[in-house]
Amino acid sequence: MKVTHTATYEAPAAEVYAMLTDPAFREKASEATGVLSVEVTVEPEGKGHVVTLDQVQPTEGVPSFAKKFAGDTTHVIAVENWSSPTEADLKVDTPGRPTDLHGVYRLEESAGKTDQRFEGEIKVKVPILGGKLEKVMADLFVEARKKEHSVGTAWLRGDRG
Numbered sequence: 409m410k411v412t413h414t415a416t417y418e419a420p421a422a423e424v425y426a427m428l429t430d431p432a433f434r435e436k437a438s439e440a441t442g443v444l445s446v447e448v449t450v451e452p453e454g455k456g457h458v459v460t461l462d463q464v465q466p467t468e469g470v471p472s473f474a475k476k477f478a479g480d481t482t483h484v485i486a487v488e489n490w491s492s493p494t495e496a497d498l499k500v501d502t503p504g505r506p507t508d509l510h511g512v513y514r515l516e517e518s519a520g521k522t523d524q525r526f527e528g529e530i531k532v533k534v535p536i537l538g539g540k541l542e543k544v545m546a547d548l549f550v551e552a553r554k555k556e557h558s559v560g561t562a563w564l565r566g567d568r569g
Contacts, residue, residue, distance in 0.1 A: 409531075409542040411511070413550050415524045415557035419564045421517035424524060425493040429457045433563050437556040438463060444481060456490030471544060488513065498528065506533040507545065526553065 417424050427433050431448040438446040438461060447462040463484045483503055490496040493515070500509035511528015530549070532541040 409546055411528050411530055411546040411549060413526045413553045417522045417560060417564055419522060420520060421494055421515045421522045423564060424515055424522045427560060427563055429459055434461060437559040440555045440559045441552040442466060455492050459488040461486040
């Protein structure tokens with residue numbers, strides 16, 4: 409299943425990139441999405457950075473048909489490989505679960521504003537229910553991006569508390 413999302417920030421791309429590669433921002437944004445725990449690492453690599461979010465997420469709000477696959481919590485490892493300050497490959501692993509989420513983030517600046525665009529794909533390798541589970545994952549992914557955007561908007565205005 410294809411998944412897309414666009415968030416617009418009132419800031420130049422360089423500021424948005426600096427925010428997205430700041431461990432303090434990533435921790436705050438992760439907390440806003442409701443994670444139970446998060447470990448953030450940011451390492452320089454080439455012309456960019458590798459941002460790793462190792463999270464434990466609750467499965468509250470997941471439909472009952474998906475609960476038996478998800479359990480009470482889900483371990484998620486999201487790796488953003490920023491090959492430049494405007495593009496990153498995203499790979500999300502859920503160890504022990506038959507899921508795959510991957511795609512590309514792009515930062516596109518125009519008139520002092522920056523769009524953070526995501527285009528990707530979600531696959532759930534479960535017979536019969538795979539499509540329904542993919543839809544659930546896509547909805548949860550987009551909802552988390554919306555919460556991150558809200559934190560990011562405040563962050564760029566200087567609200568970092």
